[in-house]
Amino acid sequence: MKHLEALILDWAGTVVDHGSVAPTTIFVEAFKAAFDFDITLAQARIPMGMGKWDHIATLGKLPEIESRWQAQFGCSMTNEQIDHIYNTFMPLQKAKVADRAMPIAGVLPVIARLKEQGIKIGSCSGYPRQVMDVLEVAAAEYGYQPDHSVGSDELTAGSRPGPWMALENVNALGIQRVANCVKVDDSAPGIAEGLNAGMWTVGVALSGNAVGLTEQEWAACSNDEQAVLTRQAYQHLYQAGAHFVIDSLADIEPVLMQIEARLARGERP
Known part of the structure; x- marks a missing residue:
């Protein structure tokens, strides 16, 4: 060529x-571990490809997630809450990613x-x-x-x-x-x-x-x-x-x- x-x-x-598989499953785990909040694998996949902080922020704006988040916490997802989920996500992701490294x-x-x-x-x-x-x-x-x-x-x-x-x-x-x-x-x-x-x-x-x-x-x-x-x-x-x-x-x-x-x-x- x-x-x-x-x-x-x-x-x-x-x-x-x-x-x-590695990133989607960890988003589900991170939301649960950080705030005892459930999201589905299908929801976790919607913003896939974005940077992970932006990914979490985008998930928080999905209507089906935002409505439940507001009901549980009384407000839309804040930057501090996004930071907490992200910081929870990181060690989980680092532990998981090597397991899914096969080409x-x-x-x-x-x-x-x-x-x-x-x-x-x-x-x-x-x-x-x-x-x-x-x-x-x-x-x-x-x-x-x-x-x-x-x-x-x-x-x-x-x-x-x-x-x-x-x-x-x-x-x-x-x-x-x-x-x-x-x-x-x-x-x-x-x-x-x-x-x-x-x-x-x-x-x-x-x-x-x-x-x-x-x-x-x-x-x-x-x-x-x-x-x-x-x-x-x-x-x-x-x-x-x-x-x-x-x-x-x-x-x-x-x-x-x-x-x-x-x-x-x-x-x-």
Whole structure:
């Protein structure tokens, strides 16, 4: 590939942690531990991809959560309460993230082939740096080591859906043209991040947050159930603005060939 320079990859649900299980379960636990307040896994997934403090704040504004929160505490969720949930979340997340660091099936060989072609691998996440430090070590033991990574709390400007983490990868990797980058993510905020950065965007439907099932849970679904979940996940990511949607990062090479051909014709995202 003569034009593509880099892939900027999300972590949970895109490269590791099939189903993006680690962050969602911990949000449920953190709300319970901090304030004895129950949220569902489905609710915890709604803002997935955002930085974790912003994720908690967004959950607090969901009508079905805010009404119960006001009934229980007499006011909308305050910044101090968000801080307390976040501080409860962090040690729980650090303890859990290494358990879900295994790369998604078929991903590592694809990344290796792309690197052999000179394509750089950047990464960013809704996880803050202290969680990334744990995850990166655990993932490296499986053989995944991107060329650069950025945590959600590392940049003054903020995180998703803004472009800053993706663009920090551009800077660190020495990319010549942002349009020669592909942002790959399983969440709507992550797709928006790539769009806002001026990159091609590829949504990952089945291995990530849009479906939210482990490999074992997915395999246990009937064909009809899988068909419904697939259609819903593809629709969700296309509605978020993704240029392309695939089942898994393992399936990205044909899409990259299409993007390379469009770049060769002078097209931009």
